[in-house]
Amino acid sequence: MDINLLLTNASSIVVAVGLQLVGAILLWIVGRWLIKFGMSLLTRAFKRSNIDATLLVYIKSTLGVLLNIVLIVAILGFLGIETSSFAALLAAAGIAIGAAWSGLLAHFAAGAFLIIFRPFQVGDFITAAGVTGTVDEIGLFVTSINTMDNVKTIIGNNAIFADTIQNFTANPHRRVELVAQLDNTVDPKVAIAALQQRLSQIPNVLTEPVPEVDILEFTLAGPVLSVRPYCHNDHYWQVYFDTNKVISEAGSAAGFPAPTQHYAIHTQAA
Template sequence: MIQEPVVQADNLDLNISPDGFSLENITGYALEYGIPLLKAILIYIIGAFIIKKLVKVTSKLMDKRDYDVTLKKFLTSLLKWVLTILLIVTVAGTLGIETASFAAILAAAGLAIGLALQGSLSNFAGGVLILIFKPYKIGDLVEAQGELGVVKEIDILVTKLITPANKLALIPNGPMANGNIINYTAEGKMRVDTTVGIGYGEDMKQAKDALLAMLESNPKVLKDPAPSVNVSELAESSVNLAVRPYCAPEDYWDVYFWTIENTKLVLDREKIEIPYPHAVEIHKEA
């Protein structure tokens, strides 16, 4: 009878798993990868919570300072994306991923985009300045970059004006922010400047009184500041009178055209001559 070999229980390796991995290796892997993964998850959760709170606080501060809605949405979105990218890089570093090359790629991409969009970035910066400092707002009558019109819309890159001819003018915000801007609406009232000439032989006081009464009869002409009619120039063939009523910005063109038309009618009624150039004939003796 063949005797089976006796195997001593003390010689068995109980740490060997069926697939060949030891319990010590599994514990080592858990400590090596599990703890950094857990740290990365915690960092992401806490970071996302902080980003959400920062964006919310920033939005409330912009509301208190009455920031434009377009600028508010853009800045909060920009803040959220920048912080999120930084959070992702931090999480990647916690997992042992090399972040130096990743940061270099981001920097190179940012530089390339900046060079490609140099003009647009200038307009973007101008738009941010306009929306923050508000040299004009929607509905204002402004003159800038050779254009006169009512502000229809202020985008982050361009300002849209409606001209007196009802045309849409698109002006880049870069030149708008760096150039001269005349805001006719800012003070809530505008002066309408017109000039009319009368003959040297006419009654100047009569002309001034008649024109002043004409201006005061128009309900769109403001009482304060009061309209005025003054001598502005002693020209070669006429005494020039500056006719200057004030009005609300939205009434500017109505008052302007009304003043020109009625100035002629009033002077004709008062029989006051408006001189004009005369051709002079020169006769030579034979």
């Protein structure tokens, strides 16, 4: 056995494998750069064509995953690995993973339906799966919502699609619903007139529909008024808190007594 020949062949193999590995690494680096560059070009093109932000995020996520899979298969082919057998193995693994992770596939399908039916989009203020906040992103499997106390909450798409969805941004205006408790000694007509006058002076309250003030119910303390001004979605909380102030200030200005519960006690002689 010729030792020199073996060493020569071994060194040739090592050099060839090393070159292949270096080429594969370079191919990965260049491929990743090309994917990022292509995605940035695609994003700019979509933004110029006024593609909806929700659809843009979904397309980018899906396309990014597919391009990375293509890149991995190309690198395996460059290394001399039979990609057809790899594709069959990948398909078999996909079936096994799909059976084990059926929940993820359900989230993926729900994400597609959210894009198709559009019950909400990025930037909408919604309640979904028990979470209320502004939609930050709709992904392949999950949706991100920033709650009112600025907490980013991640929800599985299937949980959203299977539950009731409330979209507060869909309509051009909202109704603020508050109540004003009156004392039994206060004339409801006087209180209603005072509140209606002050409601019209709150900034951003709509004149159409007209703010509503009426008797809602009666309690032991006295009548309860429903106070319902309308406003644009962007001004909801400002109008909400200003209306609370108006209810308090109107009662104080008119000299209404604080509501207290009244009981009638009857005694019967033995």
